[in-house]
Amino acid sequence: MFVDTAAGVSFELVWAVSLCGLLFTFGILFMVSVNNPVSINIGLELEAEVLQILRDIPGLDVQTGHAPADGADAVIRGAGTPTPIAIEVKTRVNAANVHQIIYQARGMSMPMVVIARDMTGGARAALAAEGIGAIDGLGNIRLELPGLLVRIESAARRPRPKSRTTLLGKTSLVAQAMLLDTGRTWHVNELAEHAGVSPALAHRVLQRLVDLEIVASQGAGPSKQRRLVEPSALLDLWVEEHRDRSRRHLAFMLASGSEDLAATVCHSLELIGVSYALTAAAAIAHIAPILTNVPVVEVWLAGSADPRAVCAEIGADEVTSGPNVVFRQERDDVPLAFRTRRDGVWFANVCRLYFDASRDPQRGQEQAAHLRREVIGF
Template sequence: MERTALSILRDIDGVTTEATSGDGRKADIVIHAGDVSHVVELKAQRSINAANARALIEQAQRLPKATHLLLVARSTTKEARRLLADAGVALIDGQGNMRVDLPGIFVWTERRPPHAASEKTSESPVKLTGKAGIATQALLGDPERWWQVNDLAAVAKISASLAHRVLSRLDRENLIETVGAGPKRARRVTHPAALLDLWAEEMRDRRVKPLRVFRLARDARAHATSLSTLLAGANIDHAVTGPAGAARLAPFITSIPVVDIWITQAVDLSAASNAIGAEVVQEGHNILLRQEADDYPLVFRTLIDDVWTVNKFRLYLDLRKDPRRGREQADRLREEVIGF
């Protein structure tokens, strides 16, 4: 893979490479372009996901000031590429993605993998989605705790077998530490930020049903309180998410054009709409009612200021998907509320 990366770099007009820096320092390669040159340390890895990216970024930050890290991998995930690009870490992968952003040198290409399965690797037998995603949220919710398999199974309400597989996956990703053996073996999260990145990358909802409705509201910030009270009064399990959910946790949320609510699949969305006195509309909605096939968005919901709200990790995930300043708001929530 290293030879392939060097070949790609040398094919770029005006770019040359050599094995040493010329001043006695050891380096994998030195990249020259015009009158600029950069010492680059090459690191090859079979695949890179969001968790791997977080660890590699930390490694890059420990390099000498004049040395840059260039990663070479057969496959990378979209979120891993985003994290690496934001951190300024150079990357070349076998899927045709390349980003080398150094002073005086900028090369960028991006390719879509030919098949969705191309981002799957033998190193990731358990994706952190579905019930495994619930177990991950339990771990994130108490990262200082030492977990035994049965503890995690009980909190996440999953089988002990699945809990063990999740912990084994995280052990392979170097995200947890282990003490003891046999029945007394316990694990603890060591890199919660990387675990959150990996979960947010892999978590997927199944068969989401949306319904757009309108209900007159004079005070947008108080609207969620009224809606949650009405739904609770009708015995409809639910959880507010998006900006309306974040507003009670983070003061930076100033605009709530739509109240986004997850509704249990146990009731029809039209019944939920009737319970809040809303009208179904095709456009101009100020409420979005949604259902997910397994009610996973409602797991670990909390009552905040009389509003049933999704847990903070689910809130982070939903904000990331929101086209209205979602990524920006998610990052602020992560910094100010989640803390890692």
């Protein structure tokens, strides 16, 4: 939690407010300036229902019945300076729609505050990076306005979605297939065959993406076609919803450098007939070179492979710490899907590379951003 204003006093406030049938409940520690009281003039009735909670804050003057200037939904006045604000109310904000909100906010001449019953961590981070205020149903709040600065990270957790079309495991293959061929239109059956899933699963995923306006549909019946129209939103949604369920096996192998190590490991796997895909930083260094050290080579192995036997056959030592090779496996071999071969080496597909790199706690975010900018392109 981080809350700060100059010359302020703090107090706790708990409230519940119903908005469009959605119940928002928050418990917050606020700090409001005593020397510079803050006032808010509320215009629209719907937003007034939400901003009513601010009336209970000492030092905050809430005014109603006055139309805010310049088409604003509300005006906040702190330290004598009036600031019009726009308020956007959503049921859910996630990677699928946060870019639309950001695009809308960029076209405004005033700050925006987004209120949603459910808001993912990735969406909150994206809004914060753009300076957009956010309030969600778990009690996460970030407001940076004149005279009012509130930053709260709630301890409550967002329940995992129950939808069977969440982009996890084999379900994610439908999304990856479309991301890897963004200009193509798809019939359900051909997409299912290409992704290696059932037509029923492909249909459920497509229906969800159509509902999110990430995919557009044309026609009806068996001839109905779908086309990806928001690839950036789909990539972000997949990265947000996917979970790493891999088993990791640490190893050490002598080599003169990271490039030589990656080539040696991959060549050795070829010789013993084990299916694999080079991923993360070592793969990005080959596909989209960036000046960075690659201390560890990460490789996806077929789920049927025995990592101990693999280490023994290629001359690598199993270790418990300080590895320079990490073998990863998933039982369903989803990480090997759509792998590509370049210069005699199998690489994970670029979307998988992006996901794996983004999960690297060291410089993964930088490498993932570089790959997205230089290779993926959206």
